[in-house]
Amino acid sequence: MMQTTNFFGLSEEQMMIRENVLELLERVMPREKIKELDKAGEFPFEAYQALADAGWMGLAYPEEFGGAGGSNKDLAVLIEAMAYHYGGIATAYNTTIVYAGMHICRHASKEVREELMPKIIDGSAKLALGLTEPGAGSDAASIQTKAVRDGDEFVINGQKLYTTCAHVADYLIVVTKTKPGSGHKGMTIFLVDAKQPGVTIRPLDMLGRHTTHANEVFLDNVRTPASWMIGEENEGWKNLMDCLNVERMCIAAVGAGNTFKILDYTLDYAKQREQFGRSIGKFQVIQHKFADMRMKAETNRLFLYRVADLLDNGQNAVMETSMAKVVATENNFEVANMGLQIFGGAGYTTAYDIEMMLRDARIGPIGAGTSEIQRNIIAKLMEL
Missing domain, CATH: 2.40.110.10 (Butyryl-CoA Dehydrogenase, subunit A, domain 2)
Incomplete structure (x- = not known):
């Protein structure tokens, strides 16, 4: 479970989403399994199907398509929790359910939806x-x-x-x-x-x-x-734009959850690692790094839940989702980089997960619209 996170503002149902998905992933995808899959370059089939069997693939889809009719904030909570466990499983989820699946849900014909939505939801069709x-x-x-x-x-x-x-x-x-x-x-x-x-x-x-x-x-x-x-x-361009807000929110959710994971993982190490007769977390230079990491992690969550609330309120939050995507992905990588520095030489080996976390976080500011493109969008919406 997240050690450093304040859960104020989440409903009882959203807390259950977080707890249930983390419990499921800890069972079917322990840390040693993640390292094994990363080294082999293998898709997390078992964890993906376990999420489907538990009903999570349908969370954000309307009930008329066999989904649960969850809110954008419900979806943000789910993806943040998955990314806290491992960013790769959240990406696997997003790719089918959000990036591709939302096009089926929102814009496909009735016949295509009736044929494909049940397969997406039960995990038998990946997109x-x-x-x-x-x-x-x-x-x-x-x-x-x-x-x-x-x-x-x-x-x-x-x-x-x-x-x-x-x-x-x-x-x-x-x-x-x-x-x-x-x-x-x-x-x-x-x-x-x-x-x-x-x-x-x-x-x-x-x-x-x-x-x-x-x-x-x-x-x-x-x-x-x-x-x-x-x-x-x-x-097609209009349809692409229609799906972008949710897509960017979900990318921000990956960044938010993974940033807290890196923070907690590095914090555990800093409390155990000793140099000069005390744990390295007792040195002010390390404490300031953690203060910065915590602020970046909290900022990610604030942006994420803000845009989820805006979208649930029917707002066309293009600027806000662009900002959330930039902030969460850049903070994710920066916190991973700071975490590796705290680990020192040990972090540069594959004995610890921090090197994998750093590698995985680097794509965030590039994929699905670079940080530079997002800044162009923000500036344009400011009428510049």
Whole structure:
């Protein structure tokens, strides 16, 4: 359990969410298992299915789709707790349930929702979102993957890059151009069977997040039914924007939970490690690092729950979710870096988890819209 966190403001039900998910993950995914999976680069299948079996995959989906109809704050609490245990399992959850699954929930046809939502919720269908390309990272409107109608199907050709969890996905949410040369206005999103001929997925060797690593995805004359279009033709950009607030909130939740984990983990070490006849936590230089780490961790949580409340109140909190994403991910990495410094030479070995925490945290300010892009958004909304 979190040692340093003040839980004021959470309902009794939200406290139960936190306690139940932490108890489950501690049982099915102990620390030695996490290290084993990280070293092998293996997806946390057992923990993922355990979360599904416990009903957590449906928390944020409407009851009409078999979900629990939970609030944004419920979702934030759940993901924060998962990330406190291990950031990788929270990323695995987010990839299917939020980044890709929200497109199915909000914009797919009734038939696609009825077919796929139960499989997402019971854990039998994993998804990945294919947006970034070799020539289109921050400039997402410049994607080149094309979809051309052929009767009742669309034929898709192109390449996606850094597609998280594509290697274990049953379905891909693929962002394409159906009207080349028209920028944002010509984008269309499709559901694609990841196992069909023409889809080639190659894992990438990444610095961190080894259990939910990124992949290259090649689409060579891949056919998908026109009925699997997500939303309207040429309106994909609007749908992407519609899902971004929740996505950024959930990324902030990963940063918030993981930052507190690093804080608690390093605090335990500092109380036990002795130099010059006393624990290193007794030295003021170390105490000040912990004071800074605690302030950063608390700031993450304040931003996270603030944006969750705004979204639950129906606010279009684009600026606030962008700020939360920047603050939580940058603080996450900074606290991991400070934690490794406190561990000293021991932290640079694989004997302790702090080196893995540092590697895993580094993607936060890069993925799903860099910190620089988020700052552009914030400045634009300030009418600069």
